Amino acid sequence: MSTTSGTIVSAAATLHCPHGGRAASAANAHAAVRLDGLPAHTASDAFVVTGCPHTVDGVPHPCTGVRWSPQPGGVRLDGVPVLLHTTAAQCFSAAQVPQGPPVVDAARRGATCR
Known part of the structure; x- marks a missing residue:
């Protein structure tokens, strides 16, 4: 059984x-x-x-979206996993090329999951 802990992303x-x-x-x-x-x-x-300045060989290849990959068994809202600041994620370009994980500052207030 895997366990995850972290601050809920609000x-x-x-x-x-x-x-x-x-x-x-x-x-x-x-x-x-x-x-x-x-x-x-x-x-x-x-x-x-928005506002990603990433370029490859001088050609703009900005990140356009983030895809999250929560582990099974975590906290859920209406059956959907809650995002924690420790949840695996990847930023993608418009061509769906992975460009690295997002940086999350979860504002360490409110609730945490353990």
């Missing part, structure tokens, strides 16, 4: 791609569950990256 979290672009949820986080008054994020939330 709307208070700051997320960036590995190149400094800003990642934000494209839709509202799980509004029914709030931490310090802000909605919690789940694996079903889509995250869009």
Whole structure:
């Protein structure tokens, strides 16, 4: 059995791609569950990256999205895994090329999962 622990990612979290672009949820986080008054994020939330300056050989290849890969058996909201600051994730370009993990500052307030 695997266990995961970490701070739940809420709307208070700051997320960036590995190149400094800003990642934000494209839709509202799980509004029914709030931490310090802000909605919690789940694996079903889509995250869009803007402002990524990544280039390859001088050609722009910015990160455009984040895909999360939560481990089974964690905390769930309506059957969907809650995102923790330790949840595995990958940033992708528009061509779906993996470009590295996001940097998550989960604003260490509110609830934690152990």
